[in-house]
Amino acid sequence: MGLLSFAIDAGKKLLGLGDDEGKIKEEIKLSSQTMPIENLEVKVEGDTVVLKGDGSQEAKEKAALIAGNIEGIKKVEFEGVRDESDENYYEIQKGDNLSKISKKFYGNPNLYNKIFEANREVIKDMDLIYPGQKIRIPKLEK
Structure with a gap:
């Protein structure tokens, strides 16, 4: 089972208002309509979320x-x-923007849109990213 670590004090505020599992499940469904996870199950265990379901590798990530x-x-x-x-x-x-991240990983700040497109479900506006947010850096196709 894959395990990803995150900054506990960063991110969208959804927890603590009742039905945490339902809210996380709804957030995933709303944000990943183009790549759905079938039979999605969400379980919150303290500060850990356990997900189960069927979908592509990219959809699961x-x-x-x-x-x-x-x-x-x-x-x-x-x-x-x-x-x-x-x-x-x-x-x-702190101080990052998608162009800076693109330069760091690809050597070219103008490829920032590749990072944005790979993270549309997490980044709604490319000018609104925040410290502690975790994103995928897609590999460049050769």
Whole structure:
């Protein structure tokens, strides 16, 4: 089972108002309509979210990022999602913007849109990213 770590004090505020599992499930469904997870199950265990369901590798990774970028969540487990050591994930730092991140990973600040497109479910506006938010850095096709 893949395990991703997140900044517990960063992200969208959804928890603590009742039915945390239902709210996370709804957030994933709303944010990943183009890549749905079938038979999605969500379980909140303290600061950890355990996800189960059927979907593509990319859909599962995006669902894990959506769940992990909720304030109060430190870890997300999802069978089939590679640990962050196997994939390029990046935690946004103070002063970052997508062009800076693109330059860091690709050597070209103008490829920021690749990062934005790979994280549309987590980044709604490319000018509104925040420290502690975790995103995927897609590999460039050769």
